[in-house]
Amino acid sequence: SQTIHQWPATLVQPVGSPLSLECTVEGTSNPNLYWYRQAAGRGLQLLFYSVGIGQISSEVPQNLSASRPQDRQFILSSKKLLLSDSGFYLCAWGRRVTEAFFGQGTRLTVV
Amino acid sequence: GDSVTQMEGPVTLSEEAFLTINCTYTATGYPSLFWYVQYPGEGLQLLLKATKADDKGSNKGFEATYRKETTSFHLEKGSVQVSDSAVYFCALSDSGNQFYFGTGTSLTVIP
Numbered sequence: 754s755q756t757i758h759q760w761p762a763t764l765v766q767p768v769g770s771p772l773s774l775e776c777t778v779e780g781t782s783n784p785n786l787y788w789y790r791q792a793a794g795r796g797l798q799l800l801f802y803s804v805g806i807g808q809i810s811s812e813v814p815q816n817l818s819a820s821r822p823q824d825r826q827f828i829l830s831s832k833k834l835l836l837s838d839s840g841f842y843l844c845a846w847g848r849r850v851t852e853a854f855f856g857q858g859t860r861l862t863v864v
Numbered sequence: 865g866d867s868v869t870q871m872e873g874p875v876t877l878s879e880e881a882f883l884t885i886n887c888t889y890t891a892t893g894y895p896s897l898f899w900y901v902q903y904p905g906e907g908l909q910l911l912l913k914a915t916k917a918d919d920k921g922s923n924k925g926f927e928a929t930y931r932k933e934t935t936s937f938h939l940e941k942g943s944v945q946v947s948d949s950a951v952y953f954c955a956l957s958d959s960g961n962q963f964y965f966g967t968g969t970s971l972t973v974i975p
Contacts, residue, residue, distance in 0.1 A: 759907075787963070796870075796967030797908075797953060843907055845963075853955075853963050855900075855908040 755780035759844045759856030766863055772817075772831035774859050776844030779825065784846040786827040787853060788819055791841040803827060839863045866891045870954045870966025877944055877973050885939040885969045887928075887954035895956040897921075897930050897937040902951040902968070911939075911952070944973045 759776045766772060778784050788800040799812045801819035809819050816835050820828045827844060839862050847853040871886040889897065896915045900908040912921030917932035926941045937954060954966040 789965075791968075797965040799962065799964075802962060845908075847957075847963070853908075853957075854910070858907040 755846070755854065757844060757846055757854055757856045759859060761859060762857060763860045764862070766834050766861065768836055768863055769833045772829070772834050772838070772861070774829040774842055774844075774861075776827045776829075776856055777825055778827075778846045781825070781846070783824060785848065786821065787845040787847070788827065788829050789843040789845065791843065791858075792839070797843070801829070834863045836863050866895065866956060866958050866962075866964050868954050868956055868964050868966040871969055872967070874970040874972060877971070879946055879973055879975050880943045881973075883939070883941040883944045883948075883971070885952055885954075885971070887937045887939065887966060889935050889937065889954075889956050891935075891956060891958060893958055895958050897928070898955040898957065898963075899926070899928055899937070899939050900953040900955060900965075902953065904950070908953065944971070946973045946975055949973045 756779045786803045789797045790800050791797050801809055801811055803809050803821045806821055806824055817831050842859045842861055844856040845853040867890045869888050898913045899911040901911045902908050911926055912923040914921040914930035917930050920929045928937050928939045930937055949972050951968045951970045953968045955963050957963045
């Protein structure tokens with residue numbers, strides 16, 4: 754069966770510090786991978802999605818970037834965090850026209 | 865472009881009350897429709913789905929029918945329990961690689 758791992762679960766970072774959130778998927782190959790953000794009081798916002806190694810599509814211009822160095826690894830990064838980057842970040846994997854399976858999420862607080 | 869409009873919350877109900885959470889969508893093609901649930905402190909879990917018009921998705925007593933004529937996918941449950949307290953997200957997946965989510969509806973069920 755497929756599983757998705759996302760870490761860390763919680764993170765408190767100062768403004769201006771770098772960020773690296775990692776997500777890995779097991780039990781499947783060539784998945785579509787997604788990063789979503791859920792800001793306080795708002796819904797889910799698609800940040801990035803990837804259909805293959807090195808292929809990243811950005812939905813919203815912002816202070817974040819994503820990379821996919823391996824087939825089942827998806828990394829969300831920032832060089833300098835802003836206060837507005839605080840939120841709940843969710844990684845997900847899926848196939849075309851089917852459901853997305855979500856990780857447990859990372860609660861990021863920028864102070 | 866594709867989008868999902870979801871009933872705003874928060875919604876507070878007494879145990880055993882009837883639940884309806886409205887969801888309408890806009891899509892150029894023939895999307896698949898989903899309801900996801902997010903329990904406190906957790907990631908999103910798929911609750912139910914429907915892949916074509918007139919399909920009814922059901923799970924854990926929840927139901928939603930894909931209505932193409934009204935572009936709706938309302939979530940219903942005949943008798944809610946305290947354990948149903950969560951945030952519910954309506955979503956659609958088009959023929960590409962993306963999922964579009966509503967803003968979420970927070971449900972609190974009181975004993």
